[in-house]
Amino acid sequence: MDCLFCRIIAGEIPSTKVYEDENVYAFRDINPQAPVHVLVLPKKHMANILEADGATMAQLTEGIKRVADIEGLSKDGFRIVSNCGRNGCQSVEHLHIHVLGGAKLSEGMA
Ligand code: 5GP
Numbered sequence: 466m467d468c469l470f471c472r473i474i475a476g477e478i479p480s481t482k483v484y485e486d487e488n489v490y491a492f493r494d495i496n497p498q499a500p501v502h503v504l505v506l507p508k509k510h511m512a513n514i515l516e517a518d519g520a521t522m523a524q525l526t527e528g529i530k531r532v533a534d535i536e537g538l539s540k541d542g543f544r545i546v547s548n549c550g551r552n553g554c555q556s557v558e559h560l561h562i563h564v565l566g567g568a569k570l571s572e573g574m575a
């Protein structure tokens with residue numbers, strides 16, 4: 466298994482878990498870009514959103530909502546981002562959704 470995030474899900478590499486269920490694992494980004502920066506990913510390996518199906522996206526959506534609740538982001542809002550491929554600056558090739566919040570974020574997105 467040479468995927469970093471598969472190894473984190475398997476517990477081979479330590480992470481700070483925020484939420485976990487049967488299908489989804491969420492943990493704190495090691496290099497946070499906001500006061501709250503959590504990565505939400507499917508436990509099943511897939512490289513990016515191009516390989517995801519609707520069921521996976523629904524599971525991720527539930528995970529994102531749980532993370533928002535746990536982290537106290539629901540009232541004031543937050544941003545989700547999923548980088549895909551070279552132009553998207555994806556650095557880890559296991560699908561993940563960034564959940565960013567805890568403060569007013571920058572207006573720009575690109
Ligand atoms: P990407 O650039 O693929 O959208 O996002 C990958 C994210 O994974 C980056 O924000 C990076 O900080 C985070 N990351 C990379 N390696 C590790 C790690 O070993 N542990 C944790 N918690 N986050 C990581």
Ligand code: ZN
Pocket residue numbers: 468469470471472509510511558559
């Ligand atoms: Zn993986």
